[in-house]
Amino acid sequence: MLAVIRLLILALFFVMSTIAMMLFCIIRPFHRNNVYHVAKLYGSMHKLFGVELEVRKHPSIKSDEQYVYIANHQNNYDLFTISAAVQPRTVSIGKKSLKWVPFFGWIYWLSGNILIDRNNRSRAAGTISQAANKIKDNKLSIWMFPEGTRSYGKGLLPFKTGAFHTAVQADVAMVPVCMNSTCKRISLNKWNNGKVIVEMLEPIKLPNNAKENIREITNQTHALMHDKIKQLDAEVGIKE
Template sequence: MLALIRIIALICYFILVNAALLLVCLVRPFHRDNVYVAGKLYSSISVILGLKLEVRVPESVKQGGPFVYIANHQNSYDLVTICKAAQKGTVTVGKKSLKWIPIFGQAYWLTGNIMIDRKNSGRARGTLQVTVDKIKEKGLSVWFFPEGTRSY
């Protein structure tokens, strides 16, 4: 019974979180801290799942970047766990197809994340060059999930 209540609460809260995030992103599209806000909103879902998350941020990171973060994206739970570690001024590099997921995809795009076309290696390399330029020009930190396609 508790599982059923959590599932219903999770679905309702997930819709609410995405609506709030979409509103934030419409007010300030592509803002450098939108990913940070999204991370805080998505990680708040962990309470419904009964998870306690702890993030330890090194002093060197607190003093400012830009940085290149590398993380291993394993499953859908990462949306509510690893997102809590997002720092201000950080964007992710994600596959272009994510933007077609209703509501989540539009929020992902509006947060200012960098979309990469993994099916076209020439465009993917061009996107990586754009990423390097953003790091240099805007002082953005970038978060990569290099493991590629997730497996079961």
């Protein structure tokens, strides 16, 4: 019964929020803070799922600087949890095909996110340059999921290097964003689904030779985030 009530409330939320966000994005299309406001709206819905959410931000992260944020991507509940950590003047990179998905895709596009063609490597490479230029020219930050897909309880998947190349080209630091494991921990039929911690780690400034050692840096960052996720899992009581 609880699951039914939650689903009904969620359906109503999607209808009302979609209408509101469509109007919002049509009035100010591609504004650099659209994604931030949309993310905060969705992030506020964590309470509906009986989740206590804590977002931690390293004190060295400055509001007036640009970064490439890299986060672990687990499941569809990320929309209501890790999205709460999205910072002002931040956009994401998604599949070009999203542009044609009614309502959600339109909002995603009008919000100012960057769309890429994942089936075309040359265009994807060009998008890295496009993202880097947006960071420098428009003073934007980029939010990326370096795993490239949801992990669905398989642990932190191997990272692709696109986010790291973007940071190198834009000459900005990277901020790892780690969230404890949520797969199979959130049930629509439970009142209390425990605590979820999202922690934004200290910015990582890439070395001058980063381009030549991009895979090594990628693997080192993966190991750093893997260890932090394990720490967060232990903190909320998740056993291996």
